[in-house]
Amino acid sequence: MTTEPRWRRLGPDQRREEIFASAQRLFALRPYRDVSTADIAADAGVARGLLNHYFGTKRDLYLEVVREAASVPENVIDHAPGGTLEERIDAAVTWFLDSLSGQDAAWISAAGSSGLGRDPELERILLKAEDDAVDRVLETIDMADVTDHRDELRAFVRAYGQLAKTAGREWLIKKQLSREQVHLLLRQSLLTIVEDVLPEAIARDRA
Amino acid sequence: MTTEPRWRRLGPDQRREEIFASAQRLFALRPYRDVSTADIAADAGVARGLLNHYFGTKRDLYLEVVREAASVPENVIDHAPGGTLEERIDAAVTWFLDSLSGQDAAWISAAGSSGLGRDPELERILLKAEDDAVDRVLETIDMADVTDHRDELRAFVRAYGQLAKTAGREWLIKKQLSREQVHLLLRQSLLTIVEDVLPEAIARDRA
DNA sequence: GTAGTTGTTGGCACAGCGCCAATAGTGCAC
DNA sequence: GTGCACTATTGGCGCTGTGCCAACAACTAC
Numbered sequence: 001m002t003t004e005p006r007w008r009r010l011g012p013d014q015r016r017e018e019i020f021a022s023a024q025r026l027f028a029l030r031p032y033r034d035v036s037t038a039d040i041a042a043d044a045g046v047a048r049g050l051l052n053h054y055f056g057t058k059r060d061l062y063l064e065v066v067r068e069a070a071s072v073p074e075n076v077i078d079h080a081p082g083g084t085l086e087e088r089i090d091a092a093v094t095w096f097l098d099s100l101s102g103q104d105a106a107w108i109s110a111a112g113s114s115g116l117g118r119d120p121e122l123e124r125i126l127l128k129a130e131d132d133a134v135d136r137v138l139e140t141i142d143m144a145d146v147t148d149h150r151d152e153l154r155a156f157v158r159a160y161g162q163l164a165k166t167a168g169r170e171w172l173i174k175k176q177l178s179r180e181q182v183h184l185l186l187r188q189s190l191l192t193i194v195e196d197v198l199p200e201a202i203a204r205d206r207a
Numbered sequence: 208m209t210t211e212p213r214w215r216r217l218g219p220d221q222r223r224e225e226i227f228a229s230a231q232r233l234f235a236l237r238p239y240r241d242v243s244t245a246d247i248a249a250d251a252g253v254a255r256g257l258l259n260h261y262f263g264t265k266r267d268l269y270l271e272v273v274r275e276a277a278s279v280p281e282n283v284i285d286h287a288p289g290g291t292l293e294e295r296i297d298a299a300v301t302w303f304l305d306s307l308s309g310q311d312a313a314w315i316s317a318a319g320s321s322g323l324g325r326d327p328e329l330e331r332i333l334l335k336a337e338d339d340a341v342d343r344v345l346e347t348i349d350m351a352d353v354t355d356h357r358d359e360l361r362a363f364v365r366a367y368g369q370l371a372k373t374a375g376r377e378w379l380i381k382k383q384l385s386r387e388q389v390h391l392l393l394r395q396s397l398l399t400i401v402e403d404v405l406p407e408a409i410a411r412d413r414a
Numbered sequence: 415g416t417a418g419t420t421g422t423t424g425g426c427a428c429a430g431c432g433c434c435a436a437t438a439g440t441g442c443a444c
Numbered sequence: 445g446t447g448c449a450c451t452a453t454t455g456g457c458g459c460t461g462t463g464c465c466a467a468c469a470a471c472t473a474c
Contacts, residue, residue, distance in 0.1 A: 009421055009470045031326045033266075036461060047423045052463060059240075119238045155374075155383040156392060162369035163396075167362075176362040181408045185363060185400065189370075192399040193392065201388045216439045216452055243430060254454045259432060 016054045019044045020065070027065050063125060070129035072099065072136060085141070086191065092140040093186045096133075097179060100168045134158055143194065149202045156193050156201075163189060223261045226251045227272070234272050270332060277336035279306065279343060292348070293398065299347040300393045303340075304386060307375045341365055350401065356409045363400050363408075370396060 010018075022043035026035045037058050041048040055061035083091070134157050146153055167185055170176045177185075217225075229250040233242045244265050248255040262268035290298070341364045353360055374392055377383040384392075 005470060007422070007470080012421075015421075033326075037463095038461075048462085049424075049464075050422060053422080056463090058462070119240075151383060152388065155377040155381070159370045159373040159377060159392065162373040163366045166369040167366040170362040170366060174362070176358060177408075180411060181359065184407055184411075185366065185404050188399050188404050189396055192395050197392050197395050200391055201384075204385075204387055204391075212439060214439080214453070219452075222452075244432095245430075255431085256433075256455075257453060260453080263432090265431070 012054070015046070015050070019046060019051060019054055020061075023061050023065050024068070027062060028069075032062060063121065066122065067125050067129075070126055072129060072132045085194070086187075088141045089187055089190050089194070092137045093183055093190070095140060096137070096164055096186070097168065097171075097183060100172060130158065130161055134161055137161075137190075141190070141194065146198070149198075152201055153198055156197060157190075160190060160193055219261070222253070222257070226253060226258060226261055227268075230268050230272050231275070234269060239269060270328065273329065274332050274336075277333055279336060279339045292401070293394075295348045296394055296397050296401070299344045300390055300397070302347060303344070303371055303393070304375065304378075304390060307379060337365065337368055341368055344368075344397075348397070348401065353405070356405070359408055360405055363404060364397075367397060367400055 019040065022040050023035075026040055026043060029035075037048050037051050040061075041051055051058070051061060055064060134154060137157060138153070143153065164186055167177065167182045171179055171182045226247065229247050230242075233247055233250060236242075244255050244258050247268075248258055258265070258268060262271060341361060344364060345360070350360065371393055374384065374389045378386055378389045
């Protein structure tokens, strides 16, 4: 008679994956403070101590989940570098909105949290993700002719990204705007920034 | 010989104020999790239990601090309702930038925190503050002629608010942009929204 | 079968928080 | 000036949640 094993022994990667999945689920469901390591462990069908073994602390696990969720989907854009500026901007906006609707409700909304007691590490992760998105946009609209003052352009687009994210939320979550309206807003805003604000800002030079 | 009292007995309001001030200081200094109630109590020169007596839990105290910090300063705007649209927008932008520079480094930056484990109550507070700011802007630019589709306008301006906040951060904290550049960005963006995006969005009607 | 490897467990120790009965300032009545 | 009621304030008890680690048990190779 072979005795039934009391628990299955898995390879490190697989077990790690299971725990991570449970963490993802629960952190998407409730705020951080309302998810105990015991909850995650129970959900993964595992002893609590194992979390600390695979990921360090509860916080480390959380940051990893956030990093994953915040990462920009690798959707390759239909890079049509040949079009007019407006066409390129349209492509960038379309890409952005698509990548938003692709993510489910547990998507990352805004980067900042509050300035009070803000968490530097968490902030770093979210800003990094934001910067990646900015890169994607810049790459798509292809502002190769702007050789100087790239920093200003980046700063403008970074701010623009917040507008885009919020507008996306007005569409997806609050249902206050239609996709067309959001698209319109994003296109015109970006157009204004690139065609109008940036040249003028360059003219006045940097402070 | 009158024995020295071991501690001063203050009126409730005054003591509450002192504790609140300590909480403000510390929460601005370190992230929430790194500020213990013991720290706050020590800083205020008071027993830990008193925090719970005046404010409920540590979290309640924190939320109160955030509420205070997020509240829009009551700076009255030089309401010049007579000017052109561009002048009114300029006034709104100026007000906004002034109110930003008025607040110190501990100002509220972005409303959202992350979609993962987002805190509904905290979010409500920040959105409320944001909405107040939106009201202020709308009131200043005085779009009385837009009688219908006010919801869309609000949604647009809400998104715009994120742009503004981020741009402000690029100026005040990251020093990536000058005030003039930010002003330019904010003016043109709002102008585009009001003159260009909104009419077009109305034309296409709401989804 | 047996020994070695290592994924996994269970519990110990500790920090932080909410709570509450006891305590000690403070002002009022006389 | 003395006692008394009032309540601001304390100090510590108990609980929850976390990180850690030594023991254990499943699997593998021979």
